[in-house]
Amino acid sequence: MAEQQALIEIDHVNKWFGELHVLKDITLNIERGEVVVLLGPSGSGKSTLCRSINRLETINDGEIRFDGQPLPAEGRSLAKLRADVGMVFQSFNLFAHKTILENVTLGPIKVRKDKPAAAKEQAMALLKRVGIDSQANKYPAQLSGGQQQRVAIARALAMRPKAMLFDEPTSALDPEMVGEVLDVMVSLAEEGMTMVCVTHEMGFARSVANRVAFLADGQLVEQATPEEFFADPKSDRARDFLAKILTH
Amino acid sequence: MDILSDSADMSAYVDGFMWVLRLTITSAIASFILGVILAGFRVSPIPVLRGIGFLWVSAFRNTPLTLIIFFCYFALYSTFGLKFSGNITINNFWLGVVGLSVYTASFVCEAIRSGINSVPVGQVEAARALGLTFMQVLRLVILPQAIRSTIGPMGSVLIALAKNTTIVGTIGVIEASSVMKGLINDHGDQVIPIFVLFAGTFAVVLIPTGYLFGWLSNRYEVKR
Amino acid sequence: MDSSRRHPGIVAVAVVVLVAVLGFVSACSSSSSDSTQSAATGDGGIIAKAKTGKLIIGVKADQPGLSLLTPDGYEGYDINIAKIIAAGLGVRPEGIEWKTTVSINREPFIETGVVDLVVATYTINDARKKVVAFAGPYYTAGQDLLVRADSTITGPEDMAGLIACSVTGSASALRMQKDFPDVQLQLFDSYSKCVTALSGGVDAVTTDSIILAGYAAQPHNVGKFKLTGREFSREPYGIGLAKQDVAGCNRINEILVASAADGTYDAAFVESLGPSGLKPPVLDPAQLTNCPTS
Ligand SMILES: Nc1ncnc2c1ncn2[C@@H]1O[C@H](COP(=O)(O)OP(=O)(O)OP(=O)(O)O)[C@@H](O)[C@H]1O
Numbered sequence: 001m002a003e004q005q006a007l008i009e010i011d012h013v014n015k016w017f018g019e020l021h022v023l024k025d026i027t028l029n030i031e032r033g034e035v036v037v038l039l040g041p042s043g044s045g046k047s048t049l050c051r052s053i054n055r056l057e058t059i060n061d062g063e064i065r066f067d068g069q070p071l072p073a074e075g076r077s078l079a080k081l082r083a084d085v086g087m088v089f090q091s092f093n094l095f096a097h098k099t100i101l102e103n104v105t106l107g108p109i110k111v112r113k114d115k116p117a118a119a120k121e122q123a124m125a126l127l128k129r130v131g132i133d134s135q136a137n138k139y140p141a142q143l144s145g146g147q148q149q150r151v152a153i154a155r156a157l158a159m160r161p162k163a164m165l166f167d168e169p170t171s172a173l174d175p176e177m178v179g180e181v182l183d184v185m186v187s188l189a190e191e192g193m194t195m196v197c198v199t200h201e202m203g204f205a206r207s208v209a210n211r212v213a214f215l216a217d218g219q220l221v222e223q224a225t226p227e228e229f230f231a232d233p234k235s236d237r238a239r240d241f242l243a244k245i246l247t248h
Numbered sequence: 249m250d251i252l253s254d255s256a257d258m259s260a261y262v263d264g265f266m267w268v269l270r271l272t273i274t275s276a277i278a279s280f281i282l283g284v285i286l287a288g289f290r291v292s293p294i295p296v297l298r299g300i301g302f303l304w305v306s307a308f309r310n311t312p313l314t315l316i317i318f319f320c321y322f323a324l325y326s327t328f329g330l331k332f333s334g335n336i337t338i339n340n341f342w343l344g345v346v347g348l349s350v351y352t353a354s355f356v357c358e359a360i361r362s363g364i365n366s367v368p369v370g371q372v373e374a375a376r377a378l379g380l381t382f383m384q385v386l387r388l389v390i391l392p393q394a395i396r397s398t399i400g401p402m403g404s405v406l407i408a409l410a411k412n413t414t415i416v417g418t419i420g421v422i423e424a425s426s427v428m429k430g431l432i433n434d435h436g437d438q439v440i441p442i443f444v445l446f447a448g449t450f451a452v453v454l455i456p457t458g459y460l461f462g463w464l465s466n467r468y469e470v471k472r
Numbered sequence: 473m474d475s476s477r478r479h480p481g482i483v484a485v486a487v488v489v490l491v492a493v494l495g496f497v498s499a500c501s502s503s504s505s506d507s508t509q510s511a512a513t514g515d516g517g518i519i520a521k522a523k524t525g526k527l528i529i530g531v532k533a534d535q536p537g538l539s540l541l542t543p544d545g546y547e548g549y550d551i552n553i554a555k556i557i558a559a560g561l562g563v564r565p566e567g568i569e570w571k572t573t574v575s576i577n578r579e580p581f582i583e584t585g586v587v588d589l590v591v592a593t594y595t596i597n598d599a600r601k602k603v604v605a606f607a608g609p610y611y612t613a614g615q616d617l618l619v620r621a622d623s624t625i626t627g628p629e630d631m632a633g634l635i636a637c638s639v640t641g642s643a644s645a646l647r648m649q650k651d652f653p654d655v656q657l658q659l660f661d662s663y664s665k666c667v668t669a670l671s672g673g674v675d676a677v678t679t680d681s682i683i684l685a686g687y688a689a690q691p692h693n694v695g696k697f698k699l700t701g702r703e704f705s706r707e708p709y710g711i712g713l714a715k716q717d718v719a720g721c722n723r724i725n726e727i728l729v730a731s732a733a734d735g736t737y738d739a740a741f742v743e744s745l746g747p748s749g750l751k752p753p754v755l756d757p758a759q760l761t762n763c764p765t766s
């Protein structure tokens with residue numbers, strides 16, 4: 001039964017920032033192992049939708065279920081949900097007072113209650129995987145943006161999450177560093193991680209996404225496989241958007 | 249200087265500064281703990297706690313310390329019978345600590361709160377996204393950084409506290425300034441040397457304290 | 473000389489600083505009163521000064537019944553005594569410039585000529601006589617205890633473990649500490665705080681009987697407190713003036729004797745401290761022997 005159920009179910013969700021209606025009756029399911037890329041013009045509500053999934057934003061109406069359960073409102077059960085959903089931000093957000101290694105072990109030790117030795121071992125393996133193991137004892141400010149973002153991904157993975165959310169993970173990076181972060185994301189996708197990605201990297205969307213969801217003005221305008229979406233967008237809004245993106 | 253050639257005067261001088269030291273250390277610890285809790289209140293998601301934090305800071309930061317100390321003796325002790333010890337000196341000492349701590353805690357709270365505000369909100373979101381609870385986020389991510397960026401301001405608060413301990417003299421703890429007044433009373437012809445001695449002792453201790461905190465603040469600055 | 477007349481305060485402060493700094497630097501121990509000329513009084517002493525129709529008199533400002541600064545000016549027993557002496561020297565009340573002194577600046581004010589006379593619950597003792605001259609005594613007080621009206625305390629011997637209140641650095645506090653170490657001592661910077669704490673917190677207030685009587689006689693305290701009436705020290709109050717002004721000192725003693733004869737001396741007490749229940753003093757001319765002899 002749980003097998004058929006989508007991991008993330010977004011069900012008639014509405015959200016307002018004051019007067020501003022930023023999510024308009026959004027319904028979207030993300031299956032286990034699926035990679036969904038959210039596209040859309042600036043201000044269309046992509047970040048808000050992504051952040052609603054681990055309740056960094058609260059919604060006003062509708063329901064979001066994760067692994068069959070409605071998102072808890074607060075307290076320990078909300079913390080538990082967040083532990084199961086990894087998140088990577090545009091601005092890395094590493095803990096500036098902790099070393100790279102401590103950044104990666106903090107969650108497992110304090111939330112998952114892992115033994116420090118086990119957490120460290122896991123962290124070193126993850127850092128090795130993202131290619132930062134030699135910098136484990138440095139502080140975030142000593143690393144480049146691309147390196148910091150790879151650490152942020154390792155930090156999220158250390159929680160052994162069921163899904164990963166990416167909100168424009170490469171937008172704050174110098175162009176030469178975008179590739180190294182995307183490579184990590186691609187390998188994650190290949191391993192079958194469930195991923196929701198807000199990104200303007202069309203190459204990534206084309207080659208990795210199972211599905212593209214296009215938002216405009218808070219509405220989910222259309223969703224399709226990347227092949228369909230890029231070759232033959234159904235809506236005018238999407239055609240406009242692609243035209244602008246691809247001329248760049 | 250002949251005022252210190254008298255051994256009774258010398259021991260009064262030492263005793264006076266020992267009281268300053270005891271008041272400073274005890275109140276520093278108490279006001280630090282209290283100030284951290286209040287800062288937690290002020291940034292907490294619970295409106296009642298935020299209200300308590302706000303009221304505390306507004307009330308005590310804007311009341312002259314002399315009045316607070318006066319209140320501790322004449323209201324808490326004299327009127328309401330709050331008694332820490334049958335020994336009057338020890339009792340007055342603790343009344344003074346209460347007054348100094350509630351007052352200083354409001355400054356500690358504000359220093360930490362501005363430290364908290366200097367922690368990028370993104371790090372807080374990242375911590376919440378890992379599944380840390382509010383208390384864990386505060387303890388593991390916000391406060392360690394907030395307190396480091398608070399070392400400098402905290403040094404000023406500590407120096408102010410050390411000087412403020414002399415106000416406890418007004419309720420009968422014979423700290424340095426009370427000893428000084430006594431010595432001036434006995435040696436009316438040496439007002440300036442006595443003053444220079446006492447002010448100088450404060451300066452000799454507090455000036456390096458200021459530098460120490462400046463150094464610590466650079467040493468432990470969080471690089472962003 | 474004219475400029476020092478106009479700014480006696482500044483000159484005095486400058487002199488105090490200079491003397492003190494020199495004393496500090498040379499670690500000089502003797503207080504050298506000879507080195508400072510009396511700026512306000514001049515060489516002629518108070519008798520000459522009084523001929524100008526003006527006198528500067530240092531008094532306390534915070535002792536009810538004795539010397540209290542009120543919106544209407546200074547009033548109390550010390551003020552009345554000061555007026556008698558001024559009148560005897562030919563100075564009318566309007567010619568008196570009152571100056572607030574506290575215990576610790578009485579000698580410096582006289583030595584540097586900030587004031588001509590001090591009438592400020594000023595106990596005559598040998599240490600002070602080295603620095604200033606004393607006329608009087610015009611009153612002999614004694615240290616006593618002020619207790620709550622229902623208290624059973626009759627003297628300091630009854631107070632082992634209890635709390636007596638006095639002022640930081642005062643002679644009364646020191647005596648209590650030395651002679652009755654079993655009594656716990658609460659110290660404030662003013663007797664009025666001690667009297668407030670007497671309603672709760674301390675068991676007695678101790679200092680000169682006449683000062684305590686002044687507080688007990690305040691309208692809002694009447695009936696609440698009482699003096700034990702057992703004085704355990706002698707505090708002769710004198711009138712302080714420049715040490716070299718022997719003629720002025722003797723003149724003040726003559727004025728006191730005359731006022732005792734014409735009744736103004738008695739009236740000065742009755743008008744101010746009558747309600748306290750203390751008996752008016754009787755001036756004993758045989759005790760007016762404190763003026764310097766040279
Ligand atoms: N905290 C907030 N308070 C008020 N309005 C907000 C807030 N966060 C976002 N908004 C508004 O909500 C709308 C949707 O914002 P959102 O960040 O979700 O868009 P986005 O699609 O991610 O855009 P971008 O590509 O620029 O990141 C925007 O109009 C934005 O200004």
Ligand SMILES: [Mg+2]
Nearest residue numbers: 046047048168
């Ligand atoms: Mg966004």
